[in-house]
Amino acid sequence: MTSPRDPTVPxxxxxxxxxxxGRVPGYVVALRHAGTTHVLHGGTADAAGAVPVTPATVFRLSSVSKLVGAVLALALVDDGTLGLDDPVGTWLPGLASPGVLRDRLGPLDDVVPAERPVTVRHLLTGTSGWGGIWEPCPLAEAVDRAGVGPGPWAPDLDPETYVDRLAGIPLAAQPGTTWLYHVGSDLLGVVxxxxxxxxVSELLRDRVTGPLGLGSTGFWAPAERLSAAWWATEDGGLRVVDTPDGRFSRPPAFxxxxxxxxxxxxxxLGLLTAVADGGGGVLRPATVAEMTRDQLTPGQRAGEQEFLGAGVSWGLHVGVDVGQDPAWGGPGxxxxxxxxxxSAWVDPGRDVAAVVLTQRGMLTTEDSLEPFWRAVAAGVG
Structure with a gap:
């Protein structure tokens, strides 16, 4: 009798x-394929290389947090706490009537009124007009000075200060016209x-992590469970940028x-599979279908396709493949x-959901986790 194939070998x-x-200090992988879950781990969690990584090691999710945020927001939409087309200004009056730059690379005082209010849907689809501006320009400088731009972790501001500073900065585009990254996701939590x-922490506990049994997910964790975080250096090494007793070892301001x-x-993985299996009692199946389908027009994502990646679009606060390399991705x-x-993705076509958590920051294409996904695809066949 032939033994079942082990999809985790590659x-x-x-x-x-x-x-x-030495490319990564350590890792944990959780992967479900064909109804079977596999958990792999290796390496060390601390800067001294003395503490081994285990499945219980807690990592900084960075933008994988957006997947959790999607589920929380849509759970509150499902129960009627707020609606997708509700204006953000309903709760944040200072953001009710933003100005919009005529040219997002132009002077900050050359603005016109917003043609429509920014809505919850705009925040979820990344089309609010707030977001990362990668070209040098007055808007990018203003966002950076205010401390409200994209980053690997939360802003160093309380929510009230964050909103006040954001209100003083014009939109890069009319609401609903262009996909821009990240800033709307920070604002989503405030809304x-x-x-x-x-x-937000109470909402998350009561609506998502509690019902799904995700006891290790939150905005901070005890230092003894946290890994350190590293960035790559120009000489090919790694430097520690946050220690286990650093910013994530205590409740944050934001x-x-x-x-x-x-x-x-x-x-x-528990979050991914709950959603993939129909919502886990947290979301309605119809809501899952909306969350995980392409919500953008080609025109909305055209200016940011290089950032999104070839063949990638955006659903309701999640990335969605619409035609990526069939060797490891694909529509759906x-x-x-x-x-x-x-990195955390569900691939219905291959009947696989997988998560890889490492501590090496992704600053350049050399830090990409694409080889991991190619190994997953090779393993599941």
């Missing part, structure tokens, strides 16, 4: 090789808290659904990646 070989070469009258969560690989695949070295 994945383990790749990641153990990365640890041996949810205002709409529900409760902190509970960010853009990049503020920490978790384990098994918890993230959904998920997202995090700048601290994390």
């Amino acid at each position: 994945v383990r070989a790749l990641l153990d090789g990365w640890v041996a070469s 949810l808290a205002r709409a529900a009258g409760r902190p 509970e960010s659904l853009a990049a503020g969560l920490v978790s384990t690989a098994e918890d993230v 695949r959904w998920g997202w990646d995090g700048g601290t070295g994390t």
Whole structure:
């Protein structure tokens, strides 16, 4: 009798090789294929290389937090706490009538009124007009000075200060016209808290992590469970940018659904599979279908296609493949990646959901986790 094929063989070989070469200090993978879950781990969690990574090690999710944020927001939409087409200004009056730059690379005082209000749907689809501007220009400089731009973790501001500073900066585009990254996701959490009258952490616990049994997911964790975080250096090495007793070892001032969560690989896989299996009792199946389908027109994503990646679009706060390399992606695949070295996607076509958590920040294409997904595809066949 032939033994069942182990889909993790290529994945383990790749990641153990990365640890041996020093590319990553450590990793945890959680993967479900054909109804069977596999958990792999290796390497170390601390800067001294003395603490081994285990499945219980907690990692900074960075932008993989957006997947969790999507589920929380849509759970509140499902129960009527707020609607997709509700204006953000309902809860944040200072953002009710933003100015819009005539030219997003032009002077900050050359603005026109917004043609329509920014809505919850705009925040979820990334089309609010707030977002990362990668070209040098006055708007990018203003966003950077205000501390409200994209980053690998939460803004160093309280929510009130964040909103006040954002209100002083014009939109890069008319609401609903252009996909822009990240800033609307930070704002989403503020809107949810205002709409529900409760902190984001409480909403998350009661509506998502509690019902799904995700006990290791939150905005902070005890230092003894956290890994360190590293960035690559120009000489090919790694430098520590956050220690286990650093910013994620205590409650933050800003509970960010853009990049503020920490978790384990098994918890993230639990979220993915609950959604993939119809919502896990947290979302309605019809809501899952809306969340994971392409919500953008080609025109909305045209200016940011290089950032999104070839063949990638956006659903309701998640990335969605619409025609990527069939060797490892493809239409229907959904998920997202995090700048601290994390990635979580569901590929219905291959009947696989997988999460990889590492501690090497993704600053350049050399840090990409694409080889991991090619190994997953090779393993599942």
